[in-house]
Amino acid sequence: MNYHGIKAIYFFEMNRTWRTIMQSIASPVLSTSLYFIVFGTAIGSRMVEIDGISYGAFIIPGLVMMTLLTQSVSNASFGIYFPKFSGTIYELLSAPVSYVEILLGYVGAAATKSVLVGVLILITARFFVEYQIEHPFWMVSFLLLTSVTFCLFGFIIGIWADGFEKLQLIPLMFITPLAFLGGSFYSINMLPPIWQTITLFNPVVYLISGFRWSFYGVSDVNVEISLAMTVLFLVICLFVVRWIFKTGYRLKM
Amino acid sequence: METVIKVEKLSKSYADGFEALKEIDLEINRGEIFALLGPNGAGKTTLISIICGIVNPTSGLVLANNFDVVKDYRAARSILGLVPQELSTDAFESVWRAVSFSRGLFGKPRNDAHIEKTLRSLSLWDKRDSRIMELSGGMKRRVLIAKALAHEPKILFLDEPTAGVDVELRRDMWQLVRELRQDGVTIILTTHYIEEAEEMADRIGIISKGQLILVEDKNKLMQKLGKKQLKLSLKNKLNQLPEALTDYPLTISADKLDLLYTFDAQSDDNGIANLLKQLSQHDIEIGDLNTSQSSLEEIFVQLLKDSA
Ligand SMILES: Nc1ncnc2c1ncn2[C@@H]1O[C@H](COP(=O)(O)OP(=O)(O)OP(=O)(O)O)[C@@H](O)[C@H]1O
Ligand SMILES: [Mg+2]
Numbered sequence: 001m002n003y004h005g006i007k008a009i010y011f012f013e014m015n016r017t018w019r020t021i022m023q024s025i026a027s028p029v030l031s032t033s034l035y036f037i038v039f040g041t042a043i044g045s046r047m048v049e050i051d052g053i054s055y056g057a058f059i060i061p062g063l064v065m066m067t068l069l070t071q072s073v074s075n076a077s078f079g080i081y082f083p084k085f086s087g088t089i090y091e092l093l094s095a096p097v098s099y100v101e102i103l104l105g106y107v108g109a110a111a112t113k114s115v116l117v118g119v120l121i122l123i124t125a126r127f128f129v130e131y132q133i134e135h136p137f138w139m140v141s142f143l144l145l146t147s148v149t150f151c152l153f154g155f156i157i158g159i160w161a162d163g164f165e166k167l168q169l170i171p172l173m174f175i176t177p178l179a180f181l182g183g184s185f186y187s188i189n190m191l192p193p194i195w196q197t198i199t200l201f202n203p204v205v206y207l208i209s210g211f212r213w214s215f216y217g218v219s220d221v222n223v224e225i226s227l228a229m230t231v232l233f234l235v236i237c238l239f240v241v242r243w244i245f246k247t248g249y250r251l252k253m
Numbered sequence: 254m255e256t257v258i259k260v261e262k263l264s265k266s267y268a269d270g271f272e273a274l275k276e277i278d279l280e281i282n283r284g285e286i287f288a289l290l291g292p293n294g295a296g297k298t299t300l301i302s303i304i305c306g307i308v309n310p311t312s313g314l315v316l317a318n319n320f321d322v323v324k325d326y327r328a329a330r331s332i333l334g335l336v337p338q339e340l341s342t343d344a345f346e347s348v349w350r351a352v353s354f355s356r357g358l359f360g361k362p363r364n365d366a367h368i369e370k371t372l373r374s375l376s377l378w379d380k381r382d383s384r385i386m387e388l389s390g391g392m393k394r395r396v397l398i399a400k401a402l403a404h405e406p407k408i409l410f411l412d413e414p415t416a417g418v419d420v421e422l423r424r425d426m427w428q429l430v431r432e433l434r435q436d437g438v439t440i441i442l443t444t445h446y447i448e449e450a451e452e453m454a455d456r457i458g459i460i461s462k463g464q465l466i467l468v469e470d471k472n473k474l475m476q477k478l479g480k481k482q483l484k485l486s487l488k489n490k491l492n493q494l495p496e497a498l499t500d501y502p503l504t505i506s507a508d509k510l511d512l513l514y515t516f517d518a519q520s521d522d523n524g525i526a527n528l529l530k531q532l533s534q535h536d537i538e539i540g541d542l543n544t545s546q547s548s549l550e551e552i553f554v555q556l557l558k559d560s561a
Contacts, residue, residue, distance in 0.1 A: 002327070008357025012350075019345065087341025091400065094305040095358045096330040253267060253308045 005097040009105025040129040051218045056129040061212040062184030076110035076154030099245035107151045114147040139214035152237040178204040255283040263313030273299040275463040288454035289443045296463045297443040334406030344386035359404035411442040483514040486541040495535045
């Protein structure tokens with residue numbers, strides 16, 4: 001293992017985070033907090049409870065999950081896309097680092113950032129809304145697992161993208177809509193039966209449902225299924241990355 | 254002599270089908286400075302990129318220090334350093350951070366003293382806290398060299414290191430290359446400045462259209478292919494050659510005060526002794542004489558013409 005290499009990449013990426021702290025951390029925390037202000041305190045009081053949970057509290061896990069997903073994908077994709085774009089990727093390709101080490105560095109740093117954003121959002125939410133965490137261990141597990149998985153997914157997007165447009169396409173066109181329709185703001189039990197079935201094809205439903213369960217002990221779908229789906233997606237991403245580095249797809253001519 | 258890099262039957266076809274390298278065979282000796290010359294698009298960067306792991310070979314084998322650069326990439330790459338042709342830098346990073354990053358990436362523990370020494374030797378020490386985007390092009394080139402040297406490579410590739418670099422920096426760079434060679438580093442460089450290869454290199458390879466058309470010791474190359482010219486400065490104007498001398502490859506200069514004699518540098522009998530004897534027999538007095546050898550540039554142009 002090239003530990004120095006992993007460390008170098010990780011801290012290089014983290015340094016980029018601190019350098020752009022407003023954009024990488026402050027801005028997602030702030031924009032998510034707006035939801036709490038609007039839905040938690042202003043409108044939330046007029047909304048009915050869902051599953052016995054006040055509306056403001058109900059949307060917290062979904063909102064954290066939504067930000068986690070978009071941040072993970074855009075962070076990690078940018079992290080690897082930028083060296084490709086600027087040409088500095090030559091150094092990474094010529095260095096004695098394996099793809100696992102490259103992943104640990106890039107995805108590790110991006111996931112750290114995502115977790116940090118997630119935790120900051122939860123802390124901020126506390127100022128506006130009362131909520132509890134029933135299963136802290138599972139809450140942290142979902143937080144970590146989701147960050148790592150979607151950073152990995154973002155990493156793949158970053159390698160695949162050959163322009164800034166494509167880089168933004170996935171988070172905007174897929175992640176955000178899927179998160180909105182994945183039960184961030186409602187319980188899927190509130191949907192007509194046909195839509196409930198369709199919704200089950202949305203992978204984000206499982207993430208949000210599992211995450212919400214760790215807070216309030218209630219979920220739309222089985223928690224085990226949530227976990228299994230996330231791990232499955234993680235494994236698929238791992239295989240794709242392995243294939244990318246084996247063939248040099250979009251990395252090496 | 255010990256081989257540090259061995260290239261065997263290396264071919265590369267790019268995705269569009271273009272054959273950039275055709276069955277290249279090449280061996281680089283430990284501690285030498287090897288200059289790779291060739292016109293634009295000849296395949297120099299492609300060759301270097303494959304050795305360093307940036308481009309996948311289509312077929313063939315490359316060994317660095319006896320390690321296969323594909324299968325044993327970790328062992329092979331840790332001794333290689335690369336200064337790319339393009340000025341690709343981390344614009345927003347400081348010089349110090351960027352160079353330290355390179356050392357870590359190549360698996361070496363932190364060593365501030367080495368980084369400092371490298372930055373000082375490239376006159377970058379004063380700029381260590383500057384962001385790279387604030388540096389001039391020549392300075393950025395130095396940063397790339399510092400990054401390549403950060404992990405103390407045994408073999409250094411310099412892909413057109415002096416392109417777009419002023420005279421002073423070029424001189425500094427060659428000084429650095431000499432010092433590195435003294436420390437036992439093998440250096441492979443590409444350049445379009447033939448004088449540079451002529452001055453620096455121990456051996457020269459000429460590549461054209463993806464084929465190595467020649468690899469030769471520099472001195473031997475110049476001897477082998479170089480024509481020498483003997484210039485005889487005459488005391489009196491000479492309007493016409495005496496009959497007896499017309500068989501010699503002689504020409505009279507425009508001002509009729511010089512006599513030019515061209516001969517093969519490697520032939521045993523260059524005919525100079527006879528020529529001088531003949532000249533004195535015809536009362537042609539010589540004031541001064543000197544010989545000159547054709548430059549590598551001329552050899553290079555000639556070779557490319559021949560291979561075309
Ligand atoms: N990614 C690529 N796809 C297709 N063709 C390529 C690619 N990269 C290089 N080539 C072609 O391969 C040939 C060799 O290119 P290379 O960059 O190795 O030349 P070079 O000798 O370094 O030239 P220069 O002196 O201009 O730097 C060129 O004809 C170039 O157009
Ligand atoms: Mg080139």
